Amino acid sequence: MFTGSMKGRLFRGRRRGGEAVIRPVATLAERWDDAFLRVESYLHAHGIRSPMIVNRIATQTVDEARQAAVADPAAEPVALAMAKLQQAMAHWYRTVLGEQDLPEEVLRAKGRLALVMNRSEPGWTQQFLAPDSVHPELAMALREARLQPGPEVQLTNMPPAPLEFMINPDERSTAPGLRGHGLVQAAALWVFILGALGAAWAASH
Amino acid sequence: MKVAHFDPAQLDPQIRRDRRVRVATLLLALTAPAVMVMADLHWRTGYDLWKVLHLAIFTLLFTLVALGSVQAIIGLVIRRRGEPFAITHSVDFATDLERLDAPTAVVMPICNEEVRRVIEGLRAAYESVAASGQLAACDFYLLSDSNNPNRWIEEEAAWVALTQELAAHGRIFYRKRRVGINKKAGNIADFCRRWGSRYKYMVVLDADSIMSGGAISKLVRLMERNPGVGLIQGVPMLVNGETILARLQQFASRLYGPCASAGLNYWTLSEANYWGHNAIIRLDPFIRHCSLPELPGDGPFGGRILSHDYVEAALMRRAGWQVWLATDLDGNYEECPGNLIDLAKRDRRWLQGNLQHTRLIVARGLNPVNRVHFILGILSYLASPLWLVLLVLSGIIAWHVDRMDPARYANVGFAQHLHWSLQGQSITLFAYTMALLFLPKVLALFDLKRRPADAQAFGGWSAIIQGMLLETGIFTLLAPVLMLFHSKFIALTLCRQNVSWGSQRRGREGAAAAWEEAIGEHWGHTLAGVVSAVIAYRIDPRLAAWMSPVLLGMIASIPLSFITGSLDAGLALKRHGIFLTPDETQPTPELISVTQHMEGVEPARPVPDELEGDYGLLQAVLDPYVNAVHGALLRSKDELPSASELRFETLRSKLVQYGPQSLTPKEKVALLQDGESVRLLHDQVWSAPTEELAPWWRVAISHYSRVAPLPQTPFSRQVAA
Numbered sequence: 001m002f003t004g005s006m007k008g009r010l011f012r013g014r015r016r017g018g019e020a021v022i023r024p025v026a027t028l029a030e031r032w033d034d035a036f037l038r039v040e041s042y043l044h045a046h047g048i049r050s051p052m053i054v055n056r057i058a059t060q061t062v063d064e065a066r067q068a069a070v071a072d073p074a075a076e077p078v079a080l081a082m083a084k085l086q087q088a089m090a091h092w093y094r095t096v097l098g099e100q101d102l103p104e105e106v107l108r109a110k111g112r113l114a115l116v117m118n119r120s121e122p123g124w125t126q127q128f129l130a131p132d133s134v135h136p137e138l139a140m141a142l143r144e145a146r147l148q149p150g151p152e153v154q155l156t157n158m159p160p161a162p163l164e165f166m167i168n169p170d171e172r173s174t175a176p177g178l179r180g181h182g183l184v185q186a187a188a189l190w191v192f193i194l195g196a197l198g199a200a201w202a203a204s205h
Numbered sequence: 206m207k208v209a210h211f212d213p214a215q216l217d218p219q220i221r222r223d224r225r226v227r228v229a230t231l232l233l234a235l236t237a238p239a240v241m242v243m244a245d246l247h248w249r250t251g252y253d254l255w256k257v258l259h260l261a262i263f264t265l266l267f268t269l270v271a272l273g274s275v276q277a278i279i280g281l282v283i284r285r286r287g288e289p290f291a292i293t294h295s296v297d298f299a300t301d302l303e304r305l306d307a308p309t310a311v312v313m314p315i316c317n318e319e320v321r322r323v324i325e326g327l328r329a330a331y332e333s334v335a336a337s338g339q340l341a342a343c344d345f346y347l348l349s350d351s352n353n354p355n356r357w358i359e360e361e362a363a364w365v366a367l368t369q370e371l372a373a374h375g376r377i378f379y380r381k382r383r384v385g386i387n388k389k390a391g392n393i394a395d396f397c398r399r400w401g402s403r404y405k406y407m408v409v410l411d412a413d414s415i416m417s418g419g420a421i422s423k424l425v426r427l428m429e430r431n432p433g434v435g436l437i438q439g440v441p442m443l444v445n446g447e448t449i450l451a452r453l454q455q456f457a458s459r460l461y462g463p464c465a466s467a468g469l470n471y472w473t474l475s476e477a478n479y480w481g482h483n484a485i486i487r488l489d490p491f492i493r494h495c496s497l498p499e500l501p502g503d504g505p506f507g508g509r510i511l512s513h514d515y516v517e518a519a520l521m522r523r524a525g526w527q528v529w530l531a532t533d534l535d536g537n538y539e540e541c542p543g544n545l546i547d548l549a550k551r552d553r554r555w556l557q558g559n560l561q562h563t564r565l566i567v568a569r570g571l572n573p574v575n576r577v578h579f580i581l582g583i584l585s586y587l588a589s590p591l592w593l594v595l596l597v598l599s600g601i602i603a604w605h606v607d608r609m610d611p612a613r614y615a616n617v618g619f620a621q622h623l624h625w626s627l628q629g630q631s632i633t634l635f636a637y638t639m640a641l642l643f644l645p646k647v648l649a650l651f652d653l654k655r656r657p658a659d660a661q662a663f664g665g666w667s668a669i670i671q672g673m674l675l676e677t678g679i680f681t682l683l684a685p686v687l688m689l690f691h692s693k694f695i696a697l698t699l700c701r702q703n704v705s706w707g708s709q710r711r712g713r714e715g716a717a718a719a720w721e722e723a724i725g726e727h728w729g730h731t732l733a734g735v736v737s738a739v740i741a742y743r744i745d746p747r748l749a750a751w752m753s754p755v756l757l758g759m760i761a762s763i764p765l766s767f768i769t770g771s772l773d774a775g776l777a778l779k780r781h782g783i784f785l786t787p788d789e790t791q792p793t794p795e796l797i798s799v800t801q802h803m804e805g806v807e808p809a810r811p812v813p814d815e816l817e818g819d820y821g822l823l824q825a826v827l828d829p830y831v832n833a834v835h836g837a838l839l840r841s842k843d844e845l846p847s848a849s850e851l852r853f854e855t856l857r858s859k860l861v862q863y864g865p866q867s868l869t870p871k872e873k874v875a876l877l878q879d880g881e882s883v884r885l886l887h888d889q890v891w892s893a894p895t896e897e898l899a900p901w902w903r904v905a906i907s908h909y910s911r912v913a914p915l916p917q918t919p920f921s922r923q924v925a926a
Contacts, residue, residue: 040910041910042909046830076894082891109832112830113837115830116365119369148374158397160498160499161497161520163500200241
């Protein structure tokens, strides 16, 4: 099932035997539309809701990708546009996080993690990929963001408790048994109950 | 009620002994007359093998019924007089207000549970502990064994969101085991091995537990005050039920539970049991003495121990540590299955675990009371097939007796003096059995009579009586269905059919027990009921009348299962004030918190049907934040062998080109456990031209689209065509 937006924008519908057959579009203009939409969707997936910000970044990204396409006309617009967007993001994360040595893909993952840990920071979307410098408080918060799934591990040995499955007749129980006075009292009472019932039985049968 | 200060270390063994003798004596006094009357009944018509077997089973089952009554009688008396030997009386909570500094871990093992509910239970506990001012000493752990990628990914994101909302970084932790060895016990043991030495105590919660900060603090204070105590088990109240079955269970447990648990504590004292959650454990002895060994052999009775809790309590006691039941600990809750089928599923897991304890009864060095706990646990399930056999034997015996000359048994045995007809004697015995069965309910009413405020919290006496009658009626009809379920499960277990440990559905999910599921699970019960009714009627119409509650429950099992699992019917009863409990009429802040957060969640954008099955995978790959969190939580590993790298590369390529349907569940989990694959897939899918993506991914990406679909008009349809 495809949504209306995909039918209208990404695919061209044709009919074969009464059923809609949907296949990807082919023209270059539509491929660039596709690239623009992909960039928009990716920004949207980041939680950037402002149409103006999304539009600004998407337009800028696709423009840069189009320029790059001049040198590499065989390249796919979506791949080019997303590569430009990811480069921009890596650059922004590198500046904000101050991480110079990390590979680009690791840096982007780390940057996204820092963002998710600071999504409540006000106005971060306005500063995201912004050309001017990021607010120091946001930068500090992003730099300090850490995911801590657990404290430092302190390994302890936990050996299985041994179990043996025969009761040792010589074993002294750890529980108090029925010994001494208590046993006599209990036994007397039980004998009385059973004796009374036994007598009733004997008298009747 | 003034209660003397109590020091468990000074508990005189003679007290334990005397109490157990009293319980045994009362049990004998209630059981022996019934057994004798039954023996006489058989004697009148002449003994044969059937009757000997019938009498033996009757004796065993009647003892169990009588034990319930004995505990209720003693519980009522104890609640009136006050229990001088309650663990909770070893600390004066009103004056002991010192800040706790004993490091305590609150752990919640989970496995494919409903994530929202898990998180809200944890949130309630965390906020409540914070409000009680004891947060500094407490850490919280979600220990996941979820193997369903959807649940796993949702858990990770929900954990991060919760720690952010509560500003609880470094306070609430999440651990996901790659391989869920030894189920829940293995999960807890894994925690103990990794972090156990950091803490003095561990409070174990279940996925549906709710525990207040007050309850947690009290448990820690009790442990601090009593260094010889290794484990304290709280008695959780059932809450948040919405279906008839869930509300009925919580009403019954809330009404009858206090007397029963007071009676249980009377004879167990420092040798109580562990129920697996809502308990506090002293970690050092637990780590040293309570790691579960494997049982020799395999199959249903060997291998890894399935029901760990009873065994851990026994091992703790074997090592010399006391185990107590805290019967009056407020702020301690759990939920229950919402429909009969889920209840049976849960029972099947517990049943196999309990049957496995048969071997442990004779394990060397265990305390005799722990052996009794094992036996009672086994009998709680074995009773079902025994009741079934008893019913069948009763039918056979009735058939025999029906063909006898009445003059032969007219005036023999007790009948000589009591002028009992055979039927009169049977009715007397039946009435006595029923009296003992219903005695705990009546005693609970007596107990409540002394607490008018509590009675009001149940909705008043009228609501209580209505609820009690309805609960009794429904349980009477459901009992034979559960009897058949348990009998079948025991047969399967004995045939070495292992149990798969799926998660149960509760509350709203549980209410959705569809007709189809009810028919599929209960058609056999209905058939058995119809056949039994015909046979009983052919033997003697009076026998069929006697057995009618049992037969009716079996015959009507399909509609019964559906109706008792119905959310609408449950809520309708709630509106009419039936099955109300004090936890509903006077909910604690923790219960309110869970309810409000569960109800207050914004409705999510609906997930297209075709994406739903692999939504966890979708989010882990596509969502920039879920992907980052998931990748960060995966253990970094050394360089992979080239064969593994090649395998992952192939899997990634297949996933992108052909979608998740092209991979097996194992392959999907393997990819999700590989950090590099997770990171690469994110870039790969987002950067791939549309025509290189599987249709599934195209729909998935459109799920993130900012542009809403066009409304359908004749023009848009024309364009699409």
